[in-house]
Amino acid sequence: MAIGDLATVPRTDIHYVDVGAYDVPGYGSVYLIDAERPAVVDPGLGTNVDLVIDALDERGIDDLEYVVTTHVHLDHAGGAGHLLDAYPGATVLAHEIGVPHLIDPSRLVAGTKAAVGDQWQYYVDPKPVPEERIESLSDGDTIDLGDRIIDVVHAPGHAPHQVVLHDRADDVLFSGDAAGIRPRGADELHPTSPPVNFDLETCLDDAATIAERNPETICFGHFGDATFSPDLMDEYADVLSSWVEQVREKRAELDTDEAVIEHFAETADPIEPWGRRKTRAEHRLNVRGVLGYLDTAEE
Template structure:
């Protein structure tokens, strides 16, 4: 799969497009639900919003009803305001905690710049979402797409404003970052633990929540759709717990947090299809998140 490719999620009404986030394939997937009231799930960085618009056009979708965001981190929601400019009738739906950050994204931008460092070059400044074009979501809500209902489930381990969406008609669950990362073509799960809100115990609870839902298909924010069994979330729980243990042990050994960050960045095997640059950046980000958790959340 190449940047810009549109791919169907098995035999469902959902497709995804690789928007080439961070200039690599297999990282940023934006989902398109071809429902009676069509929706986009997680519009991405916004850097290549034209690829999303083109994909909607390829599907014959001219009237977009909703932009659903699993959470407001800019690699998932940064394109929301730009997409609204293309579809003047669309409404953004996001968790109540995240609403103010999309209306005024200045704090999101500052926090993202601090977290991602020189990766900011791959972002665009997000367009503020007009207050009259955004609605809040809470755990237990549903979204009516006309021919299907989407359940909203709070999943705050990765970020307090994260939810997952379960399309009951096609039995597809959009996991955001709650189910980990499965890079395009990699076939294995990797942890996601960025600063500043990562919490191991709550992330494990979120994985268990997804397992309890037991959808037929899971759609990862990073990257693409996959067949689901509850064992997949057992695997993610083991991967994430082992990752936190590795960072804890290396911190005790080196007693220097910057040295810990660089150790994991420089010793990581390049993840296909991202290559060395994005792999190192991902490990730096995730290591910093675990170190913050160890300072504030580890019991």
């Protein structure tokens, strides 16, 4: 799948376009739910919002009802305000903790710049979402798309403003970053543990919650869909726990946290299709998140 391509989740009315976040093919999966009340799930960075609009046009979707965010990290929600410009009737839906950060994204931008470093070159400044065009979500809410109902399930381990979304009609679960990352063709899941809110125990609870839902299909926040099995979440729980332990052990060996971060970045085997640059950047980000978690756990 190349940047700009539109794919269909098998046996569903759900499609996704690859917006090529960080110039990595497949990394930015923006989902389109072709329902009676159409919705976009996770509009991406905003840098390639034109690709989302083109995909909606290709599906014949002229009037967008909702722009739904699994969480407000900018690689998932940065395009929300930009997309509203093209669809004046659309409303943004986000967890209640994330809503203020989309209305005034200044703190979100500052935190993202601090976390991603030189990767900021791939972002654009998000447009503030007008207060009258955003509604809050809470655990247990539902989103009515007319011909289907979406369950909203709070999943705060990756970030306190994260939810996963379960489309009952097609039995598809949109996992955001609650289920890790699996590049196309990869044999294993990779952890996502960014600062400042990563919490291992809560992430493990979220994985168990997804396993209990046991959808037919999981739509990852990156690299598209996959057939689901509860074993997938057992695998992710093991991956996360092992990852945190590796960082904990290396921190005990080295003198500074910066040395720990650089150790993992420099020794990481390149992951395709990320390549060496993005693999190193991901490791730096994820190690910082684990170190912050370890600090909090020790308090």
